[in-house]
Amino acid sequence: MLELPEAEVLRRDLEREVVGKRAKDVTVTTPSVLKPWHRTRKDFAAQLEGRRIATVRRRGNVMLLELDEGLTWLVDPGAQGSLHLETSTADPGADTHVAVAFATGGALHLSEAGREPTLRCGVVPSEEADDAAGVSRDALDLLADTPTWIEFGRYLLAGDEQLKLLLADPKRFLGLGPVYSDEILWEAGLRHDRLSSSLSPQEIRRLYRAAHEVLLAGMKASGSALDDAEPDTYTEDDGSVAGHLNVFGREGQPCPRCRTPIERTRLRRGLTSFHCPRCMG
Ligand SMILES: [Zn+2]
Known part of the structure; x- marks a missing residue:
């Protein structure tokens, strides 16, 4: 997707x-x-x-x-x-x-x-x-809706849900699937199972900033979308995980921040979380 x-x-x-x-x-x-x-x-x-x-x-x-x-x-x-x-x-x-x-x-x-x-x-x-279009009217599109960090924070606090489940829920956030929800949480240093209602203002800001940084880096890595018949941003030509991804698909590989092996956890709704057990709190 x-x-x-x-x-x-x-x-x-x-x-x-x-x-x-x-x-x-x-x-x-x-x-x-x-x-x-x-x-x-x-x-x-x-x-x-x-x-x-x-x-x-x-x-x-x-x-x-x-x-x-x-x-x-x-x-x-x-x-x-x-x-x-x-x-x-x-x-x-x-x-x-x-x-x-x-x-x-x-x-x-x-x-x-x-x-x-x-x-x-x-x-x-x-x-x-x-x-x-079949997408939820209430869901937030972080690139198109450009919320302020305060609006973003209110939205998270109202969610009262584990962060990964909240970010990857298409009724809440548009276009954050398994890949970028993991990447954003890693960048922010926040665990997938933290409750959104438990975040401090500093953590909300960190998550907000991480979301924008990760999405912009993802856009840069995408190159042109129209030239390639089957673009696949998540893997390189040799099948390895794309270089701009830090945790997604990298189970067992060292965390780029603290060198601890990346873990993979199965969540409900068929979702998987790739995360660092050490530097994400
Ligand atoms: Zn780490």
């Missing part, structure tokens, strides 16, 4: 590359990705063709490409979906489910490997786009 840094890099890349472009030819090879918004490929194509992309917004990892005439093209990358730019004549290939060619050349391909893609896209009225 795209977490916040990769999603924001994708949004910025889309803004740079497709804003101002007009959809010309829409090709759908897997109609199921249009559910629940369109019953047929024809309906989707009729909604999108001829329309110009005005801006690109984001809620969590869902991209909202605002079109003219009060409509929004919603793209939810799902678990493994990716978007990439191609020439307008490029063969979509087996993993591409939707291809949209632009009037001025170039095309955007929506791809995901596997037989049952989880990515979704559809054209919806703009005023319904946030609801259609």
Whole structure:
């Protein structure tokens, strides 16, 4: 799943590359990705063709490409979906489910490997786009909502939940999955099972600062989101854990801060926490 840094890099890349472009030819090879918004490929194509992309917004990892005439093209990358730019004549290939060619050349391909893609896209009225995105309205997006540390602190104190469970809960924080929730807690030096209501003002500030540092570092490490058909920010080409990650996926390896081996703890809701048993209090 795209977490916040990769999603924001994708949004910025889309803004740079497709804003101002007009959809010309829409090709759908897997109609199921249009559910629940369109019953047929024809309906989707009729909604999108001829329309110009005005801006690109984001809620969590869902991209909202605002079109003219009060409509929004919603793209939810799902678990493994990716978007990439191609020439307008490029063969979509087996993993591409939707291809949209632009009037001025170039095309955007929506791809995901596997037989049952989880990515979704559809054209919806703009005023319904946030609801259609299926993300919680109340959840905080640390990059888009830019809370102050005091607002962030109030939000945490109201949560009264273990920090890892709170950060990784999509109803509370958008786009902080298993990877960045661990990284933020490590950076802040706070244990995954600390209750959010027990944090001191200093710890709240530390967590706030850590969240921003980690998310910005993640964005830097993401590079371009649109060039690579299957971007994977969490692993290097040789399969090892990406260099900008300090704890995630590094069980048994020395903590970069205190050299104690990183531990992995299984939490409820199928969540795992990678953490240092020594320098996170
Ligand atoms: Zn440590």
